[in-house]
Every structure is written in C-alpha cells, then in structure tokens.
Amino acid sequence: MNKILTTATALLFAQVSFNATASETKPVVEVYKSASCGCCKQWIQHLETNGFEVEAHNVSDVSAARQALGMPQQLGACHTAKVENYLVEGHVPAADIRKLLKQKPDALGIAVPGMPPGSPGMESPNPVHYDTLLVGKDGKVKVFSHH
Numbered sequence: 001m002n003k004i005l006t007t008a009t010a011l012l013f014a015q016v017s018f019n020a021t022a023s024e025t026k027p028v029v030e031v032y033k034s035a036s037c038g039c040c041k042q043w044i045q046h047l048e049t050n051g052f053e054v055e056a057h058n059v060s061d062v063s064a065a066r067q068a069l070g071m072p073q074q075l076g077a078c079h080t081a082k083v084e085n086y087l088v089e090g091h092v093p094a095a096d097i098r099k100l101l102k103q104k105p106d107a108l109g110i111a112v113p114g115m116p117p118g119s120p121g122m123e124s125p126n127p128v129h130y131d132t133l134l135v136g137k138d139g140k141v142k143v144f145s146h147h
C-alpha cells in the first residue's frame with residue numbers, strides 16, 4: 001500500500017513539474033478582437049500551432065483596446081495583442097514574435113498594418129509581400145522583417 005502511494009505521489013510530482021516546464025516555454029499572447037472576426041481566429045490558430053498560448057478577449061471596440069495598450073492607430077489591423085512587455089498588432093507571423101522575444105529590442109512592439117493577403121490568418125491564392133514593422137516607443141517604425 002505504501003509503495004503504491006509513493007509511486008502515485010512521484011507520478012503526481014512528475015506531472016506537476018512537467019506542466020510547469022511546459023508553461024515556462026510557452027509565451028502567452030493576449031489578443032483583443034471582436035467576437036465576429038474570422039481572420040483573428042485563424043491568426044490565433046497559427047500562433048497556437050506554433051507554440052504560443054493564447055488568451056483571447058472579445059471586445060466591442062478594438063480601436064479602444066488598441067489605444068488603451070498604446071499601439072498607434074495608423075498601424076491598426078483587425079486585432080491587437082500583448083506578449084510579455086511588447087505589443088503585437090495585426091497578422092504578425094509567429095516567427096517574428098519569437099524573434100522579438102529573443103532579441104528583446106527597446107521598442108513598443110511589432111505590427112503588420114492592414115491585413116495583407118498571404119499573412120498568417122489571411123491565407124490567400126494571391127499573396128502579397130508585406131513587412132512586419134518594429135514600432136519604437138516614439139511611434140517611429142522601421143522594417144523588422146520582410147515577407
């Protein structure tokens with residue numbers, strides 16, 4: 001009996017520490033979107049299949065959420081998000097978010113303004129080239145990566 005209990009306890013601890021490790025390696029992206037936004041859901045799926053954990057919040061006014069977070073409105077897309085201390089606007093590829101979290105630039109965040117066809121969540125037979133922009137704390141942008 002004692003032995004069984006010990007084994008069960010050991011398994012429980014193994015499970016707990018496994019979960020702790022898994023959540024440490026998965027950055028959480030908090031997404032603000034409207035409930036009816038289909039391409040937002042597609043983007044969330046893209047993040048989840050690429051190792052991010054997503055906390056999605058449906059809001060009635062995405063611009064207000066964007067303003068509250070501090071992302072310039074002219075860079076706006078259909079959803080706005082936060083990961084660690086950075087803002088992520090629009091259909092940004094998961095790889096760019098990884099790059100951001102790895103390089104940790106002194107910046108507000110990254111953005112893909114508008115909704116370019118071919119970006120993650122905006123899959124299209126007619127994809128276009130687009131840039132992910134690095135947004136400075138002063139609101140100035142420069143190209144972070146080209147797609």
Ligand SMILES: [Cu+2]
Nearest residue numbers: 039040078115
């Ligand atoms: Cu969209």
